[in-house]
Amino acid sequence: MLARATAWGPPARxxxxxxxxxxxxxxxxxxxxxxGGTVNxxxxxxxxxxxxxxxxxxxxxxxxxxxxxxxxxxxxMTVESDGTRTFTRSPGGLVTALAPLMRKEDGAWVGWVGxxxxxxxxxxxxxxxxxxxxxxxxxxxxxxxxFANGTLWPLLHDAVVDPEFHRTWWNAYVAVxxxxxxxxxxxxxxxxxxxxxxxxxxxxxxxxxxxxxxLRIGFFLHIPFPPVEIFAQLPWRKQVLEGxxxxxxxxxxxxxxAGNVLRAIRRLTDVTTRGQVVTxxxxxxxxxxxxxxxxxxxxxxxxxxxxxxxxxxxxxxxxQIRHDLGDPDVMLLGVDRLDYTKGIRHxxxxxxxLLADGKVAAPDVTLVQVASPSREAVERYxxxxxxxxxxxxRINGDHGALGRAAIHYLHHSYPLxxxxxxxxxxxxxLVTALRDxxxxxxxxxxxxxxxxxxxxxxxxxxxxxDELTQAVIVNPHDIDGMKSAILExxxxxxxxxxxxxxxxxxxxxxxxxxxxxxxFLGTLQAMPRRDTHV
Numbered sequence: 001m002l003a004r005a006t007a008w009g010p011p012a013r014x015x016x017x018x019x020x021x022x023x024x025x026x027x028x029x030x031x032x033x034x035x036g037g038t039v040n041x042x043x044x045x046x047x048x049x050x051x052x053x054x055x056x057x058x059x060x061x062x063x064x065x066x067x068x069x070x071x072x073x074x075x076x077m078t079v080e081s082d083g084t085r086t087f088t089r090s091p092g093g094l095v096t097a098l099a100p101l102m103r104k105e106d107g108a109w110v111g112w113v114g115x116x117x118x119x120x121x122x123x124x125x126x127x128x129x130x131x132x133x134x135x136x137x138x139x140x141x142x143x144x145x146x147f148a149n150g151t152l153w154p155l156l157h158d159a160v161v162d163p164e165f166h167r168t169w170w171n172a173y174v175a176v177x178x179x180x181x182x183x184x185x186x187x188x189x190x191x192x193x194x195x196x197x198x199x200x201x202x203x204x205x206x207x208x209x210x211x212x213x214x215l216r217i218g219f220f221l222h223i224p225f226p227p228v229e230i231f232a233q234l235p236w237r238k239q240v241l242e243g244x245x246x247x248x249x250x251x252x253x254x255x256x257x258a259g260n261v262l263r264a265i266r267r268l269t270d271v272t273t274r275g276q277v278v279t280x281x282x283x284x285x286x287x288x289x290x291x292x293x294x295x296x297x298x299x300x301x302x303x304x305x306x307x308x309x310x311x312x313x314x315x316x317x318x319x320q321i322r323h324d325l326g327d328p329d330v331m332l333l334g335v336d337r338l339d340y341t342k343g344i345r346h347x348x349x350x351x352x353x354l355l356a357d358g359k360v361a362a363p364d365v366t367l368v369q370v371a372s373p374s375r376e377a378v379e380r381y382x383x384x385x386x387x388x389x390x391x392x393x394r395i396n397g398d399h400g401a402l403g404r405a406a407i408h409y410l411h412h413s414y415p416l417x418x419x420x421x422x423x424x425x426x427x428x429x430l431v432t433a434l435r436d437x438x439x440x441x442x443x444x445x446x447x448x449x450x451x452x453x454x455x456x457x458x459x460x461x462x463x464x465x466d467e468l469t470q471a472v473i474v475n476p477h478d479i480d481g482m483k484s485a486i487l488e489x490x491x492x493x494x495x496x497x498x499x500x501x502x503x504x505x506x507x508x509x510x511x512x513x514x515x516x517x518x519x520f521l522g523t524l525q526a527m528p529r530r531d532t533h534v
Contacts, residue, residue, distance in 0.1 A: 063189035064108035064129060068098055069180055069208075071144070071200040073111035073130055077118070087125075094197070096301050097513040101521070103127040108187045110180060116140045122187075133183050135176065142172035145378055148200045155234060156199060157341045157435040158226045161380060165235055174203060177243070181207035188215055193524065196247070198222045203239070206246030218524040219247040222298065223437040224463070225257040228264040241269050245280050248289075249524045251296040253437040253463040258295045265293075292527060296520045297467060298438050302447045302512040309420050309448040317417075318424035325366055326404050330490050332367040333426035335419065335441045336433075337374040338411070340384050343432035343459060343476040344371060348391045348407070350432075350482040355399040355406060359487060362399045362406035367430075368422065372413040385411070423448035428489040429456045431464070432476040438463040442471070446504045455489040455497055456504065457482075467511065470503040 074095040075087040089095065102109070108129035113120060116139070120132040135143070146169035155163040181204045184194055196204045196219045205217050231237060241264060244250055252258045262273055272279045278291040308314060322331060332351070336342040351367050354360045371388060375381045392409045399406040414422075423429070429445040439462040446456060446468065458464060458471035465473055474485040492500075 060187065060189065063187050063192060064106055065189050065192050066102055066105040066107040067110060067184050067188045067192055067194045068102065068107065068197065069110045069184045069194060069201060069204060070094070070197040071112060071148075073113050073132060074099075074109055075113070075125075075130060077113050077115060079115075085120075094298075094513075096304075097517040098195075099126070099128065101517065105193075106189070110183045110187065129187065131183055131187055133180055139172055139176055142169050143176040144200065145375070147173035149375060149378065151234070152199045152202070153223070155230065156223050156226055158224065159230055159233070160341055160434050163233070165233075170236055177201055177203035178207055180204050181211060184208055185211040188212060190214055191216070193218070193521065195220065195521070195524075203243035204246075206243045209246040216524060216527070216529075217247045218249045218251065218520060219244060220251040220296065220298075220520060221257070221261075221437070222253065224254070224435055225252060225260045225264075227260055228267050231260070231264050232268065237264070237268050241265055245269070245271065245278060245291055248291060248527045249520070250291060250293045251520050252293070253295065253297050254466055255295040257437075257463075258293050261293050290528065292523070294523070296516060296523075297463060297511070298440070298516050299508065299511050299513045300440050300443045300447060301514075302443075302508050305416075305420060305444055305447040306450050306509075308417065309424055310450045314417065314421050314424060317421035321421060321425040325368070325408065326363050328363055328366045330360075330365040330427045331425055332365065332428045332430055332486070333370075333422055333445075334367065334430045334432075335370045335422070336372070338371040338381065338385055338388065339374050340380065341433060341435050343434045344369065344388055345384075345391065346434070346476045346479065346482065347430055347432045348388070348395065350479050350486060351407070352391070352395045352399075353479065354483050354486060355395065357483075359483070360490070363401055363404035365490065366404075366406060366408065368408045368410070368426070370410045370412070370414065370419075370422070373411060419444070420448045423454075424451070427454060428486065429454065430486070431456065431458045431462060432474065432482065433459045433462045434476055436462040436464075440464075442468060443508050446501065446508045449501050449505065452498045452501045452505070453494070454501060455492055456500075457485050457489050467507050468504050470500040 074090050076090050078086050108131050110131045112133050112135050116135055116137040119134050122131045150164045154161045191214050193216045205219050266273050276292050276294050280289045392407050396405045423445045431439055431442045442458055442464040456471040459476050460473050472485045472489050474482050
Protein backbone atom coordinates (compact mmCIF):
# COMPACT_ATOMS: atom_id res chain seq x y z
CA MET A 1 0.00 0.00 0.00
CA LEU A 2 2.84 2.28 -0.22
CA ALA A 3 4.26 3.78 -2.93
CA ARG A 4 4.65 3.37 -6.60
CA ALA A 5 5.74 0.07 -7.98
CA THR A 6 9.32 0.02 -9.22
CA ALA A 7 10.90 -2.43 -11.58
CA TRP A 8 12.35 -5.50 -9.90
CA GLY A 9 14.04 -8.41 -11.59
CA PRO A 10 17.31 -10.17 -12.32
CA PRO A 11 19.92 -7.43 -12.73
CA ALA A 12 21.57 -6.89 -16.07
CA ARG A 13 24.62 -5.46 -14.33
CA UNK A 14 26.93 -7.37 -11.98
CA UNK A 15 25.41 -7.66 -8.51
CA UNK A 16 26.55 -5.18 -5.90
CA UNK A 17 27.82 -7.94 -3.62
CA UNK A 18 29.01 -11.49 -4.22
CA UNK A 19 26.26 -13.87 -5.29
CA UNK A 20 25.30 -16.24 -2.53
CA UNK A 21 25.68 -19.94 -3.06
CA UNK A 22 22.22 -21.39 -2.43
CA UNK A 23 23.40 -24.63 -0.88
CA UNK A 24 21.48 -27.66 0.26
CA UNK A 25 24.29 -28.69 2.60
CA UNK A 26 22.15 -27.90 5.61
CA UNK A 27 19.62 -30.59 4.67
CA UNK A 28 21.15 -33.93 5.69
CA UNK A 29 19.88 -36.93 3.68
CA UNK A 30 17.56 -39.02 5.77
CA UNK A 31 17.16 -36.36 8.45
CA UNK A 32 13.85 -36.73 10.30
CA UNK A 33 11.23 -34.03 9.90
CA UNK A 34 8.07 -33.28 11.87
CA UNK A 35 4.78 -34.45 10.30
CA GLY A 36 6.36 -37.67 9.01
CA GLY A 37 8.89 -38.41 6.32
CA THR A 38 12.56 -37.54 5.86
CA VAL A 39 14.38 -34.81 4.04
CA ASN A 40 14.48 -36.96 0.90
CA UNK A 41 10.86 -38.07 1.18
CA UNK A 42 8.44 -36.40 -1.22
CA UNK A 43 5.34 -38.18 0.06
CA UNK A 44 3.55 -36.29 2.88
CA UNK A 45 1.60 -38.01 5.58
CA UNK A 46 -1.16 -36.87 7.89
CA UNK A 47 0.18 -38.63 10.97
CA UNK A 48 0.61 -36.52 14.14
CA UNK A 49 3.67 -34.34 14.44
CA UNK A 50 6.72 -35.84 16.07
CA UNK A 51 8.90 -33.70 18.32
CA UNK A 52 11.51 -31.99 16.18
CA UNK A 53 14.98 -33.44 16.22
CA UNK A 54 18.21 -31.55 15.67
CA UNK A 55 19.92 -33.04 12.61
CA UNK A 56 23.52 -32.23 11.81
CA UNK A 57 23.64 -29.29 9.46
CA UNK A 58 25.99 -26.83 7.81
CA UNK A 59 24.55 -23.35 7.50
CA UNK A 60 25.70 -21.34 4.48
CA UNK A 61 28.46 -18.98 5.60
CA UNK A 62 27.29 -16.24 3.21
CA UNK A 63 23.57 -16.63 3.86
CA UNK A 64 21.03 -13.96 4.75
CA UNK A 65 20.92 -12.51 8.25
CA UNK A 66 17.19 -11.75 7.95
CA UNK A 67 14.89 -14.07 5.99
CA UNK A 68 11.21 -13.34 5.37
CA UNK A 69 9.13 -16.39 4.43
CA UNK A 70 5.73 -15.58 2.92
CA UNK A 71 3.31 -17.27 0.54
CA UNK A 72 4.01 -14.59 -2.08
CA UNK A 73 7.19 -12.90 -3.18
CA UNK A 74 7.31 -9.10 -3.05
CA UNK A 75 7.25 -9.02 -6.87
CA UNK A 76 4.59 -9.54 -9.53
CA MET A 77 5.65 -11.35 -12.69
CA THR A 78 4.45 -10.45 -16.17
CA VAL A 79 5.18 -12.66 -19.19
CA GLU A 80 5.52 -10.68 -22.41
CA SER A 81 4.37 -11.96 -25.81
CA ASP A 82 7.93 -13.02 -26.65
CA GLY A 83 8.18 -15.02 -23.42
CA THR A 84 10.28 -12.44 -21.57
CA ARG A 85 9.55 -12.27 -17.85
CA THR A 86 9.48 -8.89 -16.15
CA PHE A 87 8.97 -8.14 -12.48
CA THR A 88 7.40 -5.19 -10.69
CA ARG A 89 7.39 -4.59 -6.99
CA SER A 90 4.13 -5.59 -5.33
CA PRO A 91 2.36 -2.80 -3.46
CA GLY A 92 1.96 -3.57 0.21
CA GLY A 93 2.82 -2.38 3.68
CA LEU A 94 4.82 -5.50 4.53
CA VAL A 95 7.19 -4.98 1.60
CA THR A 96 7.75 -1.33 2.37
CA ALA A 97 8.24 -1.84 6.09
CA LEU A 98 10.80 -4.60 5.68
CA ALA A 99 12.71 -3.54 2.56
CA PRO A 100 15.04 -0.99 4.26
CA LEU A 101 15.72 -3.36 7.13
CA MET A 102 16.39 -6.28 4.79
CA ARG A 103 18.87 -4.25 2.77
CA LYS A 104 20.67 -3.29 5.96
CA GLU A 105 20.63 -6.82 7.39
CA ASP A 106 21.61 -8.66 4.19
CA GLY A 107 18.10 -10.06 3.73
CA ALA A 108 16.34 -12.65 1.60
CA TRP A 109 12.64 -13.12 0.81
CA VAL A 110 11.35 -16.65 0.23
CA GLY A 111 7.99 -17.04 -1.52
CA TRP A 112 5.93 -18.08 -4.53
CA VAL A 113 5.84 -15.88 -7.62
CA GLY A 114 2.05 -16.31 -7.98
CA UNK A 115 1.99 -18.38 -11.19
CA UNK A 116 2.02 -22.19 -11.13
CA UNK A 117 4.73 -24.34 -12.71
CA UNK A 118 7.24 -21.49 -13.04
CA UNK A 119 10.85 -22.38 -12.23
CA UNK A 120 12.94 -19.35 -11.31
CA UNK A 121 16.47 -19.09 -10.01
CA UNK A 122 17.11 -16.77 -7.07
CA UNK A 123 17.99 -13.23 -8.08
CA UNK A 124 18.94 -10.05 -6.32
CA UNK A 125 17.30 -6.66 -6.47
CA UNK A 126 18.09 -3.63 -4.36
CA UNK A 127 20.39 -5.72 -2.13
CA UNK A 128 17.58 -8.17 -1.27
CA UNK A 129 17.77 -11.78 -2.45
CA UNK A 130 14.51 -12.95 -4.05
CA UNK A 131 14.23 -16.70 -3.48
CA UNK A 132 11.35 -18.29 -5.46
CA UNK A 133 9.50 -21.43 -4.40
CA UNK A 134 7.85 -23.35 -7.25
CA UNK A 135 4.26 -24.60 -6.91
CA UNK A 136 2.54 -26.88 -9.40
CA UNK A 137 -1.01 -26.25 -10.59
CA UNK A 138 -2.19 -29.17 -8.45
CA UNK A 139 -0.47 -27.71 -5.39
CA UNK A 140 -2.07 -24.32 -5.97
CA UNK A 141 -5.46 -26.05 -6.09
CA UNK A 142 -4.91 -28.29 -3.05
CA UNK A 143 -2.58 -26.28 -0.80
CA UNK A 144 -3.63 -22.70 -1.58
CA UNK A 145 -7.22 -22.76 -2.82
CA UNK A 146 -7.91 -25.92 -0.80
CA PHE A 147 -6.41 -26.14 2.67
CA ALA A 148 -5.29 -22.52 3.07
CA ASN A 149 -8.45 -20.85 1.76
CA GLY A 150 -11.07 -23.60 1.94
CA THR A 151 -10.13 -24.90 5.40
CA LEU A 152 -8.02 -22.43 7.37
CA TRP A 153 -9.46 -19.12 6.11
CA PRO A 154 -13.08 -19.82 7.12
CA LEU A 155 -12.07 -21.71 10.27
CA LEU A 156 -9.81 -18.94 11.58
CA HIS A 157 -12.48 -16.35 10.77
CA ASP A 158 -14.81 -17.97 13.33
CA ALA A 159 -16.34 -20.25 10.67
CA VAL A 160 -18.30 -17.40 9.06
CA VAL A 161 -18.86 -20.05 6.40
CA ASP A 162 -18.30 -23.75 6.99
CA PRO A 163 -14.69 -24.89 6.49
CA GLU A 164 -14.01 -28.06 4.52
CA PHE A 165 -11.70 -30.81 5.79
CA HIS A 166 -9.98 -33.01 3.20
CA ARG A 167 -6.93 -35.20 3.78
CA THR A 168 -5.63 -34.56 0.27
CA TRP A 169 -5.66 -30.83 1.00
CA TRP A 170 -3.81 -31.40 4.27
CA ASN A 171 -1.19 -33.59 2.60
CA ALA A 172 -0.50 -30.91 0.01
CA TYR A 173 -0.29 -28.27 2.75
CA VAL A 174 2.34 -30.32 4.61
CA ALA A 175 4.36 -30.88 1.43
CA VAL A 176 4.35 -27.21 0.44
CA UNK A 177 5.17 -26.00 3.96
CA UNK A 178 8.08 -28.45 3.98
CA UNK A 179 9.35 -26.97 0.71
CA UNK A 180 9.19 -23.43 2.09
CA UNK A 181 11.04 -24.53 5.24
CA UNK A 182 13.80 -26.18 3.22
CA UNK A 183 14.22 -23.10 1.05
CA UNK A 184 14.52 -20.87 4.11
CA UNK A 185 17.03 -23.26 5.67
CA UNK A 186 19.14 -23.12 2.51
CA UNK A 187 19.54 -19.33 2.50
CA UNK A 188 19.68 -18.37 6.20
CA UNK A 189 23.07 -17.50 7.66
CA UNK A 190 24.20 -19.11 10.95
CA UNK A 191 22.07 -17.72 13.78
CA UNK A 192 19.92 -15.70 11.37
CA UNK A 193 16.47 -14.31 12.11
CA UNK A 194 13.63 -15.84 10.08
CA UNK A 195 10.20 -14.19 10.04
CA UNK A 196 7.40 -16.46 8.76
CA UNK A 197 4.18 -14.81 7.62
CA UNK A 198 0.56 -15.92 7.93
CA UNK A 199 -1.84 -18.83 7.77
CA UNK A 200 -0.53 -20.41 4.58
CA UNK A 201 2.68 -21.40 6.42
CA UNK A 202 1.61 -22.46 9.91
CA UNK A 203 3.84 -25.56 9.87
CA UNK A 204 7.02 -23.84 8.70
CA UNK A 205 8.37 -22.75 12.12
CA UNK A 206 8.57 -26.31 13.47
CA UNK A 207 9.79 -27.77 10.17
CA UNK A 208 12.46 -25.09 9.95
CA UNK A 209 13.59 -25.57 13.54
CA UNK A 210 14.08 -29.29 12.88
CA UNK A 211 16.39 -28.38 9.98
CA UNK A 212 18.10 -25.35 11.53
CA UNK A 213 17.90 -25.21 15.34
CA UNK A 214 20.42 -22.35 15.31
CA LEU A 215 17.86 -19.92 13.87
CA ARG A 216 15.80 -17.33 15.70
CA ILE A 217 12.27 -17.79 14.31
CA GLY A 218 9.29 -15.45 14.46
CA PHE A 219 5.78 -16.03 13.14
CA PHE A 220 3.07 -13.44 12.52
CA LEU A 221 -0.58 -14.31 11.89
CA HIS A 222 -2.24 -11.57 9.85
CA ILE A 223 -5.78 -12.96 10.22
CA PRO A 224 -7.80 -13.73 13.38
CA PHE A 225 -7.41 -16.81 15.56
CA PRO A 226 -10.76 -18.18 16.80
CA PRO A 227 -11.81 -19.49 20.21
CA VAL A 228 -10.54 -22.97 20.96
CA GLU A 229 -14.05 -24.45 20.62
CA ILE A 230 -14.03 -23.45 16.94
CA PHE A 231 -10.37 -24.23 16.23
CA ALA A 232 -10.79 -27.70 17.78
CA GLN A 233 -12.91 -28.74 14.77
CA LEU A 234 -9.70 -29.01 12.74
CA PRO A 235 -8.68 -32.69 12.47
CA TRP A 236 -5.00 -31.63 12.38
CA ARG A 237 -5.29 -29.13 15.22
CA LYS A 238 -2.37 -30.53 17.24
CA GLN A 239 -0.05 -30.63 14.24
CA VAL A 240 -0.85 -27.01 13.41
CA LEU A 241 -0.23 -25.82 16.97
CA GLU A 242 3.02 -27.77 17.14
CA GLY A 243 3.98 -26.15 13.85
CA UNK A 244 3.51 -22.72 15.39
CA UNK A 245 5.47 -23.69 18.50
CA UNK A 246 8.62 -24.03 16.43
CA UNK A 247 8.76 -20.22 16.60
CA UNK A 248 10.37 -18.22 19.39
CA UNK A 249 7.73 -15.50 19.05
CA UNK A 250 4.16 -15.84 17.75
CA UNK A 251 2.53 -12.52 16.89
CA UNK A 252 -1.18 -11.80 16.37
CA UNK A 253 -3.21 -8.71 15.48
CA UNK A 254 -5.28 -8.46 18.67
CA UNK A 255 -4.71 -9.36 22.30
CA UNK A 256 -7.85 -11.52 22.09
CA UNK A 257 -6.29 -13.50 19.24
CA ALA A 258 -3.14 -14.08 21.31
CA GLY A 259 -5.34 -15.26 24.17
CA ASN A 260 -7.14 -17.68 21.86
CA VAL A 261 -3.81 -19.11 20.67
CA LEU A 262 -2.64 -19.63 24.25
CA ARG A 263 -5.91 -21.27 25.27
CA ALA A 264 -5.74 -23.61 22.27
CA ILE A 265 -2.17 -24.57 23.18
CA ARG A 266 -3.18 -25.29 26.78
CA ARG A 267 -6.21 -27.36 25.78
CA LEU A 268 -4.90 -29.23 22.77
CA THR A 269 -1.18 -29.86 23.39
CA ASP A 270 0.97 -31.23 26.20
CA VAL A 271 3.11 -28.14 26.76
CA THR A 272 2.79 -25.75 29.69
CA THR A 273 1.98 -22.04 29.63
CA ARG A 274 2.41 -19.20 32.07
CA GLY A 275 1.06 -15.83 31.08
CA GLN A 276 2.20 -15.11 27.51
CA VAL A 277 4.99 -17.71 27.64
CA VAL A 278 4.82 -21.34 26.49
CA THR A 279 7.46 -23.80 27.68
CA UNK A 280 8.33 -26.41 25.05
CA UNK A 281 10.25 -29.53 26.10
CA UNK A 282 11.59 -30.21 29.58
CA UNK A 283 14.98 -30.30 31.23
CA UNK A 284 14.64 -34.08 31.61
CA UNK A 285 13.99 -34.90 27.94
CA UNK A 286 15.64 -32.07 26.01
CA UNK A 287 16.53 -28.44 26.67
CA UNK A 288 13.60 -26.23 27.49
CA UNK A 289 12.64 -23.55 24.99
CA UNK A 290 10.32 -20.65 25.63
CA UNK A 291 7.81 -19.29 23.11
CA UNK A 292 6.08 -15.96 23.62
CA UNK A 293 2.62 -15.24 22.20
CA UNK A 294 1.66 -11.55 21.99
CA UNK A 295 -0.25 -8.97 19.95
CA UNK A 296 1.53 -6.71 17.45
CA UNK A 297 -1.18 -4.83 15.51
CA UNK A 298 -0.01 -4.17 11.95
CA UNK A 299 -0.35 -0.76 10.36
CA UNK A 300 0.33 1.23 7.19
CA UNK A 301 2.90 3.67 5.81
CA UNK A 302 1.01 6.64 7.22
CA UNK A 303 3.46 9.29 6.05
CA UNK A 304 3.44 8.10 2.43
CA UNK A 305 -0.37 8.06 2.24
CA UNK A 306 -0.71 11.44 3.95
CA UNK A 307 1.86 12.98 1.61
CA UNK A 308 0.04 11.59 -1.41
CA UNK A 309 -3.36 12.73 -0.11
CA UNK A 310 -2.14 16.32 0.22
CA UNK A 311 -1.00 16.66 -3.39
CA UNK A 312 -2.97 18.97 -5.72
CA UNK A 313 -3.48 16.09 -8.15
CA UNK A 314 -5.25 13.95 -5.54
CA UNK A 315 -7.36 16.87 -4.32
CA UNK A 316 -8.42 17.60 -7.90
CA UNK A 317 -9.21 13.94 -8.54
CA UNK A 318 -11.33 13.82 -5.36
CA UNK A 319 -13.39 16.76 -6.60
CA GLN A 320 -13.75 15.09 -10.00
CA ILE A 321 -15.01 11.87 -8.40
CA ARG A 322 -17.78 13.75 -6.60
CA HIS A 323 -18.65 15.64 -9.77
CA ASP A 324 -18.85 12.38 -11.75
CA LEU A 325 -21.28 11.07 -9.12
CA GLY A 326 -23.52 14.09 -9.63
CA ASP A 327 -22.18 16.06 -6.64
CA PRO A 328 -24.19 14.20 -3.98
CA ASP A 329 -24.75 15.76 -0.59
CA VAL A 330 -23.18 12.69 1.05
CA MET A 331 -20.84 10.11 -0.43
CA LEU A 332 -20.58 6.81 1.43
CA LEU A 333 -17.65 4.54 0.54
CA GLY A 334 -16.88 0.86 1.01
CA VAL A 335 -13.57 -0.65 -0.14
CA ASP A 336 -13.08 -4.39 0.24
CA ARG A 337 -11.85 -7.52 -1.39
CA LEU A 338 -14.91 -9.43 -2.53
CA ASP A 339 -14.86 -11.82 0.41
CA TYR A 340 -17.60 -13.22 2.63
CA THR A 341 -15.77 -12.01 5.76
CA LYS A 342 -16.04 -8.34 4.74
CA GLY A 343 -19.74 -7.85 5.47
CA ILE A 344 -20.57 -6.36 2.07
CA ARG A 345 -24.03 -7.97 1.96
CA HIS A 346 -24.85 -6.66 5.44
CA UNK A 347 -23.75 -3.15 4.43
CA UNK A 348 -25.90 -3.24 1.29
CA UNK A 349 -28.88 -4.49 3.29
CA UNK A 350 -28.56 -1.65 5.80
CA UNK A 351 -28.25 0.99 3.08
CA UNK A 352 -31.12 -0.50 1.09
CA UNK A 353 -33.38 -0.39 4.14
CA LEU A 354 -32.45 3.24 4.84
CA LEU A 355 -33.53 4.07 1.30
CA ALA A 356 -36.73 2.04 1.64
CA ASP A 357 -37.54 3.67 5.00
CA GLY A 358 -37.09 7.14 3.53
CA LYS A 359 -34.35 7.97 6.06
CA VAL A 360 -31.99 8.79 3.18
CA ALA A 361 -32.75 9.51 -0.46
CA ALA A 362 -30.79 8.75 -3.59
CA PRO A 363 -29.09 10.39 -5.37
CA ASP A 364 -28.57 12.95 -2.58
CA VAL A 365 -26.88 10.16 -0.62
CA THR A 366 -24.95 7.67 -2.71
CA LEU A 367 -22.84 4.63 -1.88
CA VAL A 368 -19.69 3.77 -3.82
CA GLN A 369 -18.76 0.12 -3.26
CA VAL A 370 -15.36 -1.02 -4.50
CA ALA A 371 -15.16 -4.82 -4.45
CA SER A 372 -11.82 -5.96 -5.81
CA PRO A 373 -11.77 -9.44 -7.38
CA SER A 374 -10.66 -12.22 -5.04
CA ARG A 375 -10.20 -16.00 -5.43
CA GLU A 376 -12.38 -16.07 -8.51
CA ALA A 377 -11.72 -19.76 -9.14
CA VAL A 378 -13.35 -20.70 -5.80
CA GLU A 379 -17.06 -21.54 -6.09
CA ARG A 380 -18.25 -19.78 -2.93
CA TYR A 381 -16.62 -16.55 -4.13
CA UNK A 382 -18.44 -16.86 -7.46
CA UNK A 383 -21.70 -17.27 -5.53
CA UNK A 384 -20.89 -14.24 -3.36
CA UNK A 385 -20.24 -12.08 -6.41
CA UNK A 386 -23.58 -13.10 -7.92
CA UNK A 387 -25.41 -12.31 -4.66
CA UNK A 388 -23.78 -8.89 -4.30
CA UNK A 389 -24.43 -7.90 -7.90
CA UNK A 390 -28.08 -9.02 -7.74
CA UNK A 391 -28.56 -6.99 -4.53
CA UNK A 392 -26.96 -3.89 -6.05
CA UNK A 393 -29.16 -4.22 -9.14
CA ARG A 394 -32.33 -4.59 -7.07
CA ILE A 395 -31.56 -1.55 -4.89
CA ASN A 396 -30.67 0.58 -7.90
CA GLY A 397 -33.83 -0.56 -9.66
CA ASP A 398 -35.97 0.38 -6.66
CA HIS A 399 -34.28 3.65 -5.65
CA GLY A 400 -32.05 4.95 -8.44
CA ALA A 401 -32.88 7.59 -11.01
CA LEU A 402 -32.06 7.86 -14.70
CA GLY A 403 -28.29 8.28 -14.84
CA ARG A 404 -28.10 8.56 -11.03
CA ALA A 405 -27.60 5.21 -9.30
CA ALA A 406 -28.08 4.80 -5.57
CA ILE A 407 -25.09 2.42 -5.46
CA HIS A 408 -22.07 2.66 -7.72
CA TYR A 409 -20.58 -0.83 -7.72
CA LEU A 410 -16.99 -1.19 -8.97
CA HIS A 411 -15.64 -4.72 -9.37
CA HIS A 412 -12.05 -3.65 -10.01
CA SER A 413 -8.72 -3.22 -8.31
CA TYR A 414 -7.40 0.34 -8.31
CA PRO A 415 -3.95 1.86 -7.85
CA LEU A 416 -3.15 3.55 -4.57
CA UNK A 417 -3.50 7.03 -6.06
CA UNK A 418 -7.11 6.40 -7.10
CA UNK A 419 -7.96 4.85 -3.74
CA UNK A 420 -6.54 7.84 -1.86
CA UNK A 421 -8.59 10.17 -4.05
CA UNK A 422 -11.71 8.15 -3.17
CA UNK A 423 -10.83 8.42 0.53
CA UNK A 424 -10.54 12.21 0.18
CA UNK A 425 -13.86 12.36 -1.67
CA UNK A 426 -15.89 10.24 0.78
CA UNK A 427 -17.82 11.78 3.66
CA UNK A 428 -18.32 8.43 5.41
CA UNK A 429 -16.13 5.32 5.22
CA LEU A 430 -17.95 2.03 5.91
CA VAL A 431 -15.78 -0.81 7.22
CA THR A 432 -18.27 -3.46 8.33
CA ALA A 433 -16.28 -6.70 8.34
CA LEU A 434 -17.87 -9.71 10.02
CA ARG A 435 -14.37 -10.74 11.13
CA ASP A 436 -11.06 -9.20 10.18
CA UNK A 437 -7.54 -9.50 11.52
CA UNK A 438 -6.92 -5.77 11.23
CA UNK A 439 -8.44 -4.05 8.14
CA UNK A 440 -5.89 -1.60 6.82
CA UNK A 441 -8.49 0.23 4.69
CA UNK A 442 -9.77 1.84 7.89
CA UNK A 443 -6.27 3.12 8.69
CA UNK A 444 -5.67 4.25 5.10
CA UNK A 445 -8.86 6.33 5.19
CA UNK A 446 -7.73 8.03 8.39
CA UNK A 447 -4.22 8.64 7.03
CA UNK A 448 -5.65 10.19 3.86
CA UNK A 449 -7.87 12.65 5.74
CA UNK A 450 -5.25 15.36 6.08
CA UNK A 451 -8.17 17.81 6.08
CA UNK A 452 -9.37 16.31 9.41
CA UNK A 453 -12.81 15.67 7.91
CA UNK A 454 -14.77 12.49 7.27
CA UNK A 455 -16.29 9.86 9.54
CA UNK A 456 -15.18 6.24 9.92
CA UNK A 457 -17.86 3.63 10.67
CA UNK A 458 -15.96 0.57 11.89
CA UNK A 459 -16.96 -2.98 12.77
CA UNK A 460 -16.17 -4.05 16.31
CA UNK A 461 -15.02 -7.37 14.80
CA UNK A 462 -12.13 -5.77 12.88
CA UNK A 463 -8.81 -5.66 14.67
CA UNK A 464 -8.56 -1.94 13.91
CA UNK A 465 -11.43 -1.31 16.36
CA ASP A 466 -9.05 -1.94 19.28
CA GLU A 467 -6.99 1.09 18.25
CA LEU A 468 -9.39 3.36 16.35
CA THR A 469 -11.77 3.88 19.23
CA GLN A 470 -12.93 7.31 18.01
CA ALA A 471 -14.63 5.72 15.02
CA VAL A 472 -18.37 5.02 15.10
CA ILE A 473 -18.20 1.40 16.25
CA VAL A 474 -20.87 -0.97 14.95
CA ASN A 475 -21.92 -4.62 15.09
CA PRO A 476 -22.49 -5.51 11.41
CA HIS A 477 -24.83 -8.36 12.34
CA ASP A 478 -27.17 -5.76 13.89
CA ILE A 479 -28.74 -4.23 10.79
CA ASP A 480 -30.79 -1.71 12.77
CA GLY A 481 -27.67 -0.71 14.70
CA MET A 482 -25.74 -0.29 11.47
CA LYS A 483 -28.50 1.88 10.01
CA SER A 484 -28.35 4.08 13.12
CA ALA A 485 -24.55 4.31 12.85
CA ILE A 486 -24.75 5.40 9.21
CA LEU A 487 -27.32 8.07 10.08
CA GLU A 488 -25.15 9.23 13.00
CA UNK A 489 -22.15 9.53 10.68
CA UNK A 490 -24.14 11.43 8.04
CA UNK A 491 -25.53 13.86 10.59
CA UNK A 492 -22.37 14.41 12.66
CA UNK A 493 -21.51 18.09 13.05
CA UNK A 494 -18.20 19.39 11.65
CA UNK A 495 -16.66 20.06 15.07
CA UNK A 496 -17.28 16.48 16.23
CA UNK A 497 -15.98 15.10 12.94
CA UNK A 498 -12.73 17.03 13.35
CA UNK A 499 -12.34 16.01 17.00
CA UNK A 500 -12.71 12.35 16.18
CA UNK A 501 -10.52 12.44 13.07
CA UNK A 502 -7.75 14.28 14.90
CA UNK A 503 -7.66 11.53 17.55
CA UNK A 504 -7.76 8.79 14.91
CA UNK A 505 -4.92 10.34 12.95
CA UNK A 506 -2.78 10.67 16.06
CA UNK A 507 -3.07 6.92 16.59
CA UNK A 508 -2.26 6.02 12.99
CA UNK A 509 0.71 8.41 12.87
CA UNK A 510 2.20 7.11 16.13
CA UNK A 511 1.77 3.43 15.21
CA UNK A 512 2.76 3.03 11.56
CA UNK A 513 4.03 -0.04 9.74
CA UNK A 514 7.67 0.72 10.52
CA UNK A 515 6.79 0.81 14.22
CA UNK A 516 5.03 -2.55 13.84
CA UNK A 517 8.02 -4.23 12.16
CA UNK A 518 10.59 -2.83 14.57
CA UNK A 519 8.43 -3.73 17.56
CA PHE A 520 8.04 -7.36 16.47
CA LEU A 521 11.66 -7.86 15.45
CA GLY A 522 12.93 -6.08 18.55
CA THR A 523 10.86 -8.37 20.76
CA LEU A 524 12.08 -11.41 18.82
CA GLN A 525 15.72 -10.38 19.21
CA ALA A 526 15.21 -9.93 22.95
CA MET A 527 13.80 -13.43 23.41
CA PRO A 528 16.14 -15.62 25.48
CA ARG A 529 17.61 -18.61 23.73
CA ARG A 530 17.14 -22.20 24.88
CA ASP A 531 18.42 -23.28 28.29
CA THR A 532 17.40 -19.93 29.76
CA HIS A 533 14.26 -18.90 31.59
CA VAL A 534 11.92 -16.00 30.98
